[in-house]
Amino acid sequence: MPETPPLLSRVADSVYWMARYIERAENVARYIGVNLNLQLDLPMEPNQQWQPLIDTSGDTVDFKKRFGEATQANVIEFLTYDLANTNSIASCLRSARENARSVREAISSEMWTQVNSMYLDMQMQRRLPDPRQLHEILRSIRLGCHLFQGITDATMSHGEAWHFARLGRKLERADKTSRILDVKYFILLPSARVVGTPYDDIHWAAVLKSVSGFSMYRKKHGRLVPSEIVDFLLMDREFPRSIRFCVHSADESLHAITGSPIGSFAYPSEQVMGLLRAELDFTPVEHILAGGLHEYLDSLQEKMNTVDSCILNDFATPIPQSQAAGAHAD
């Protein structure tokens, strides 16, 4: 059987980022949508709900500087249309599309057409943003991203490039789930012990909906109990947006790329990912809550960032020495 040649390092990097940006766009779109709904249920706290969205994206300083107050309009502009914010939906779609464009021969043409259409639609929305259409726009972005993933799985060979895409998607998803949990838990902390007021329920339901996890949680746990929600989002074996689930599939893809058996490692990225996986597999949620969820999520995010930088390092073959010297000889 003919052997498929290994990917170019540059292509691996671009496919990985293409998938990450699509996943990021989807998460931001879903998160804004959930918040718009939440707003309707909590009319007396008009603007309090919007600051956490900015905090989740990690761009608090940039937002404060350019937009000031976290009003609904400001936050929506910043997270949806603003191209100066590299994590806005518009920016994510642009970056996903640029990355896809640079590796068009490595992905299927259906994938390219999908990401290109989403980008073009967004360009049009940006020219004439219509607040009344926002719900619909966010919904179509979410669906578009799901479609892209479906197309990816159905039209692209599940070889090395596909695994790099999956790796990017899963790491991004784990990162977003941890951020949403972190920000929301922090806000809800004072009331976390007082279970049962309708507002707590609404807030916790919003957390679950932010990761499309509401009905799946209900099936498994029934009542909305904070510690069980944390357990579900961190450790659930079956829910595809739980951090553990994401890390497991990221780990699978990483080993599919390197060829080393799961449970062993040949590259630093595999080692860091293996440690992360073991931790999620064997740490009881009570320990995490006792030690502080925020601290735990912080260290989790740091480890995921390490995985990310290790991956990019491990697969970037450097220019051979003699060549590098020649290139800079002048």
Added chain:
Amino acid sequence: MRFDAYQTQGFRDEMFDDAGVVRPEARLLLDTIESLEEGQLLQCQRAAERLLLQMGITFNVYGDSAGAERIFPFDLIPRIVRAEEWAWIERGLKQRIHALNEFIDDIYHDQKILKDKIIPEEVIYSATFYRPQCAGINPPRRIWCHITGTDLVRHADGNIYVLEDNLRVPSGVSYVLENRDLMKRTFPQVFEGLRVRPVDDYPSNLLEMLESIAPPGTADKPTVVLLTPGMYNSAYFEHSFLAQQMGIQLVEGRDLAVQDDTVWMRTTKGLRRVDVIYRRIDDDFMDPTAFREDSLLGVPGLLDAYRAGKVALANAPGNGVADDKVVYAYVPDMIRYYLGEDAILYNVPTFLCWRDKDRQHVLENLDKLVVKAANEAGGYGMLVGPHSTAEERVDFAARIAANPRNYIAQPTLALSRVPTVIDDHFEGRHVDLRPYILYGRDIKVLPGGLTRVALRRGSLVVNSSQGGGSKDTWVLAAAAGEGN
């Protein structure tokens, strides 16, 4: 939409004869179009444009804001070429490529054609794309022009002329394939009853050609890559399209490295050897150690690896010497010299401004002639006399006087026209035709090619950078029993 009001306006038309009667080969097409419901053709046209945008079949416009992309306008009315005419064009192209390849090989070796005084040697040494670095190189199979995109035009006299040979890095073939695909998707009914020769096998033929030039001693299945300047290049769509169609890797200069005269690509599993490079990057930018030092796009040491026979390059560096428009004027002589045959395809009569007599004639007739810089492409550096202003003519006269070697002039050809959808009706627009020729084990001509159309009323300039669009080109298959 109907053709009742269509006027050939005294121009040679590819679809109608001089009396305004539809040509027999276009009869069926005309009937199909006229039988469409009102508005259907325009609907198809808009659907095609939408598809082009969605598929990202765009080109970047230099000088426009970074990353600005435009679609290359596509017109639904195809250009039809009869089987017997095509057979003749194909023979002519094969002959021409054969002779040009002999010529380039000769120039970088014995230079017999210069010694025999068929072409003055100063013409060669002063050609911008002559590369002394390539002297003595023996490319695999001694092929220098692997992929050629010859520009053909039909003049008012009904004859087909070669306008340019485009040996260096010809582009546009992806539009040929995508245009056909687009036609089938948006306008399938027009194919009924016609035997249009398929073009889909071009990528297979291209890959086969590239594999055939692998350096001796390469493994069974050579590693072929396509080298692109990157996604901001105007032809990036084509680079990625062809790489995808051939299933080969699309690489940039930074993905490659040369060590021990061998070319390697940087992969996730370390360095992998590269055997054949289809490079879509000009000679100048290919290797900063051999050509332009300031090039950031190229691969240092690439020419050394090529000279050492460790990697094959298509097209061969240095072949642009034959793209010089002064050298062009000598192609019929080359055909006679190397092949002992008369040229099958016509050359456009060409005045060489470095000849005193020619220059005088050119300067006296600037308002009638087309003046071209010898080494420009893309419709730049050109004066179309009959459409020029007095000011432009003064400017060109000065340029010619300052650098006569760099200018040639040709009679203004009345390019033939094809009906084209303009707003809600048909108007004639001037076209040219660029067939693509592959030279590997043998010479193969893609049946058809890119028909470019000057969309501006009256314009003769078909280049995409100058308001041109394109059409599908239908080469009809010979009926059974009519020979090939």
